[in-house]
Amino acid sequence: MQVTDTDWSKTEKKIAQAAFEQAYQREIAALIQQVREGAGAIASLEDLWQLHDFLSARRHEIDGKYDYRYSVLIFVFSRLIREGWLHLDELAGLAPDKLTKITVLANMG
Amino acid sequence: MQVTDTDWSKTEKKIAQAAFEQAYQREIAALIQQVREGAGAIASLEDLWQLHDFLSARRHEIDGKYDYRYSVLIFVFSRLIREGWLHLDELAGLAPDKLTKITVLANMG
Numbered sequence: 001m002q003v004t005d006t007d008w009s010k011t012e013k014k015i016a017q018a019a020f021e022q023a024y025q026r027e028i029a030a031l032i033q034q035v036r037e038g039a040g041a042i043a044s045l046e047d048l049w050q051l052h053d054f055l056s057a058r059r060h061e062i063d064g065k066y067d068y069r070y071s072v073l074i075f076v077f078s079r080l081i082r083e084g085w086l087h088l089d090e091l092a093g094l095a096p097d098k099l100t101k102i103t104v105l106a107n108m109g
Numbered sequence: 110m111q112v113t114d115t116d117w118s119k120t121e122k123k124i125a126q127a128a129f130e131q132a133y134q135r136e137i138a139a140l141i142q143q144v145r146e147g148a149g150a151i152a153s154l155e156d157l158w159q160l161h162d163f164l165s166a167r168r169h170e171i172d173g174k175y176d177y178r179y180s181v182l183i184f185v186f187s188r189l190i191r192e193g194w195l196h197l198d199e200l201a202g203l204a205p206d207k208l209t210k211i212t213v214l215a216n217m218g
Binding site: 028031032035036038039040042043044045047048049051052055056059062 | 165
């Protein structure tokens with residue numbers, strides 16, 4: 001299921017970029033909110049190091065997840081939908097075969 | 110300037126333990142306060158990863174610094190005094206030679 005740069009039309013790239021950015025902003029906003037709330041409840045050193053561990057894990061995850069290469073974008077979108085950061089209808093306008101692949105993969109997780 | 114376990118009297122050990130604990134609690138409380146305040150001001154992903162970097166550095170530093178071995182305690186106390194987490198008068202009751210060493214080292218930093 002190799003999908004390369006040339007398989008995406010100009011319009012599809014525009015839709016993909018907007019959806020990618022939208023999901024990213026949503027996840028970041030939720031993470032910031034979570035850390036702000038969590039930090040307010042820190043009462044011990046253990047809590048503090050738990051926050052540190054949490055940030056380490058999330059940083060690693062987010063760095064890996066938001067990979068905007070057309071060769072992996074189908075997988076990235078399916079994951080973002082599965083995790084709730086993106087809605088399928090925000091990808092409306094992509095070719096039907098892409099939407100089918102994304103939907104199938106999203107339901108596999 | 111090797112100082113071993115046997116160089117510390119029972120009374121000195123009690124004073125040392127209390128002072129060590131006191132400094133530790135002070136530094137932890139200050140750190141927690143700092144993180145709680147800093148976290149409330151997080152507005153971007155960059156801020157979040159800055160907090161993560163900060164916690165990584167502090168965790169490493171604190172893990173290394175609070176080393177309660179009698180062979181290194183003179184150095185630990187001198188550092189804690191230099192950094193403001195401990196006051197020399199909280200070590201009152203230690204042998205004069207220890208207090209002198211701690212004072213000299215504290216002023217060297």
